[in-house]
Amino acid sequence: MNREDFPMLNGDVIYFDNGATSLKPLSVIKKMDEYYTKYTSNIHRGDYDAAQKTNHEYDETREVVRDFINAEDKDEIVFTKGSTEALNLVAFGFLKKHLKEGDEILVNKGEHASNLLPYLVLQKEIGIVVKYIPLNENYEVTVENVLNSITEKTKALAIAHISNVIGDVRPITEIGEICKEKGIYYIVDESQAVGHTVVDAKRDNISFLAFSGHKMLGPTGVGVLYGKKELLEETDPLLYGGGMNQFFEEDGSYELKSVPTKFEGGTPPIAEVLGLKEAIKYINNVGIEKIHKHEIELKRYLIENLEKIDNIILYNKKSDSGIIVFNIDKVFSQDTSIYLNHYKIAIRAGNHCAKMLKDEMNIRNTCRVSLHLYNTKEEIDRLIEVLKNSEDIFKIVL
Ligand SMILES: Cc1ncc(COP(=O)(O)O)c(C=O)c1O
Secondary structure (H helix, E strand, C coil), rough: CCCCCCHHHCCCCECCCCCCCCCCCHHHHHHHHHHHHHHCCCCCCCCCHHHHHHHHHHHHHHHHHHHHHHHCCHHHHEEEEHHEEEEEEEEHHHHHCCCCCCCEEEECCCHHHHHHHHHHHHHHHHHCEEEHHHHHEEEEEEEHHHHHHHHCCCEEEEEEEEEECCCCCCCCHHHHHHHHHCCEEEECCEEEEEEEHCCCCCCCCEEEEEEEEHHCCCCCCCCCEEEEEHHHHCCCCCCCCCCCEECCCCCCCCCCCCCHHHHHHCCCCCCHHHHHHHHHHHHHHHHHHHHHHHHHHHHHHHHHHHCCCCCCCEEECCCCCCCEEEEECCCCCCHHHHHHHHHCCEEEEEECCCCHHHHHHCCCEEEEEECCCCCHHHHHHHHHHHHHHHHHHHHHCC
């Protein structure tokens, strides 16, 4: 779909590493170019025309994001560097203040480092308890296991909507209902979901939500933290400096600006924020349902064909996302990735930043194909053909 919009596809590369970062459409690249060539200026500082234009473009993006994720108020949208910064802001700006020794945060072993490591640091720093929701036999999080893990001490639950390792889609709406009923702060990492399926802050009763622009057809260096307004008001910034303060005095007094400006100290990634707006417009124009349907069709086609190859081990046949993980039997995943690169096929090999899951699955590394709207059946046919002929793999890799 829409391949002509993506300049990276003009070459001969088959790009299957969208879980790491997606390709960018020309409209996103042009928007950033427009800012640099036509109205470069800082935001919220200048009175001249270019500065007014930049202010307008930047502030408008907040409303576009609000609408995209169905938040209540545009002031609930904070621009960050990406998911990692957004989740750290929740941990160190909010949880650190609101949780105390012995309070429990529920996570699971399939989470990305960004949605686990900050809580382990808090465990060490202030004595909260990081508790793991058991995964089922397919390494999935179930509502039943969530319910069984909650105790009176559970104060927060952090989970990715879609796992970057095995691509399972978590029951986040149902978990949101449980968290609402039990008064648990609900933190959802939408990094692998945004741009692939509907992200909805209100429907899912989410307290805080994070995503990165670069995985959803947008630029690197920009992401979003959504937080319910009353919770953001109770959150401390990670960065102090220009743009986020009302005043500061010699006597040590100071006052910060209101939400969300107090979180955006210093010059923000202006071109990137504008690029993010364009990425959202692009996704909205194509239609999120259409993108999702296309990816699921491709995923089924890929699984069907991978299953026909004798020495392929598939780990997540059932998941309802465009992420497929496999290995060639007795071949180290990175060797497979190097072999595929020889045929200009880009995939990801490794533990995908979820270092705990590898012990649970009893495998150290996997190959991950992650799809997006511009991938095609012809590309999958080529991947299958190359995998079928993998008897020459070690001639190529070594
Ligand atoms: C599920 C998940 N969460 C968080 C992140 C971190 O995103 P970023 O590196 O853009 O901050 C990633 C990146 O791979 C991810 O897949």
